[in-house]
Structure formats: C-alpha cells, structure tokens
Amino acid sequence: MFVIVGGAFAIGATGYTIGTGARMGPGYFPLLLGILLTVLGLFVMLKGLRKSQDGKGDKLGGVAWKPLVFVIGANLLFGVLLGGLPSIGLPSFGLIVAIYALTVVASLAGERFSLKGALILATILAITSYVAFVKLLNLQFQVWPAFITG
Template identity: 60%
Template structure:
C-alpha cells in the first residue's frame, strides 16, 4: 500500500494516540453507565470517539487519488512555542506556583498574559490588537465564569485584595 497523504496519515496517528491516552486516563475515574454516568464516562467516550476518527483518517490516507502525497512541511516552531508558553503562563499566573515563588495573579492578569504572549505566534502581530482582545476576553470571561457560573477562583492578584 502506498501512502497518498502524509498529512492525513500523521494527523490520524496523532488523533488515535491522543484518543487512546484520554480513554485510558479516564479509566482512573469511576466510569459508570450511560444511565448513571460517572466522572470518567464523558472523557472515556470522547477518547474512544477520537481514537476511532483517528483510525479512519489514518486508513483514508492510503486511499488512491488522495492527492500528490501532501508532504508535511517544516515544523512551525514560533507558533508552537508561543502558544504552549502562553498556556503555561496562564496556568501559572491563574493559580500561582508556590514552588517557584510565583503568587496567584488571578484570572484577569492571566488572560492578559495568555493573549499577549500567544499574539507573538503571528509575525507582525500588533500589541495594541492584543491588548484590546485581552480586555474583551477578560471582561467576557469574568461575566461567564465568575458572575454567571459563580466559579470560585482568584480574579485579581492576591496583593490587590488585601
């Protein structure tokens, strides 16, 4: 069998691996049954669904007439590093990292950091656009999570609330 699409093959393998990982991880929680779902039921079903879809995409990559090979290009390191770094910064700023001496800066500061850092993933990104988007996302997140859903987590830095 000849590979018709490298992109489909590699993305199918990735989806399958992530789906299996989530499905196996979900078994650490009580799964329950369809009528009485436990906390592991939903991630288990999504993991299984993702693994099945990944297998179908992988098999589809061998179909003839799927293209001229769709070669996978070079890894886009800049977006990869900035987006992963933005997510790590968000988590660290939201709840803090006591082992590193980083206090919790809260939701608003974490969202501003997330959006501004992630904006650097795009060449030619505008700092002004990132700040405006951060403000809109911060206000929307505050109303959605704190006001509407009444979730309890720090919104502002701890040294502001004392």
C-alpha cells in the same frame, strides 16, 4: 495525536462505572468519546498515508515552531500567573493579569503582531471571563494580584 488522546480517554474511562445505554455511568461518555476520537484519528492517519492517484504526493512541511512555542508557552504562562508557584515564592497574579499575558503571548504566534489588537482582544476576554466565571458561576479564585487587593 487523536489516537493517543482518544485511547487515553477510553482507557481512563474504564476506571469508572460504564453502565449501559439506558443507565449510563460516569465512564460511559468519556469511553464513547475516546473510542470515537481514536477511530477518527485512525481514519485521518490512514487517509494521510494513502498515496495520491498520480503517485506524487505533497512533501511534508516542517514543524511550525514559532506558533507551537508561543501558544504552548502562553498556556503555561496563564497557569503559572493564575495559580502562582508557592514553592518558589511566586504569588498568584489573578485572572485579569493572566488573561492579558495569555492573549499577548499567544498573539505573537501569528505572522503579524498588533499590540493594540491583542490588548482589545484581552480586554474583551477578561470582561467576558470575569462575568461568566466570577459573577454568573460564582467561582472562587483570585481576580486581581494580591498586591492590588491587599
């Protein structure tokens, strides 16, 4: 994964002016970051393929499907709820609802689920996100569902 993402960043950065170390262009940092990520990925991959000293290595485990599905699903749900799907008539539900949905669904990925804990975390994340993005950075996006704000 590191090799693929790093390679994609490095290749994508070549579409911008790279510049030099003294006069960096917009593609300089993504190019270096992509190269470093690719090298790190190759190092991790080669270390993982190397046999242990005694010739016995641990078997690869199965894919953890439950966390994978819930975490990816939570992120997709966040995007859909925040932006809506106008093509099918689904309105935006706003930042606060999207954060609560993201937190509760992602919390289902763990071995133990606590609705109380998920709601406390969602409240902290919602307040922090509102203050940081809406109040401090003045970003303009819907905070509450349209049927609440009118």
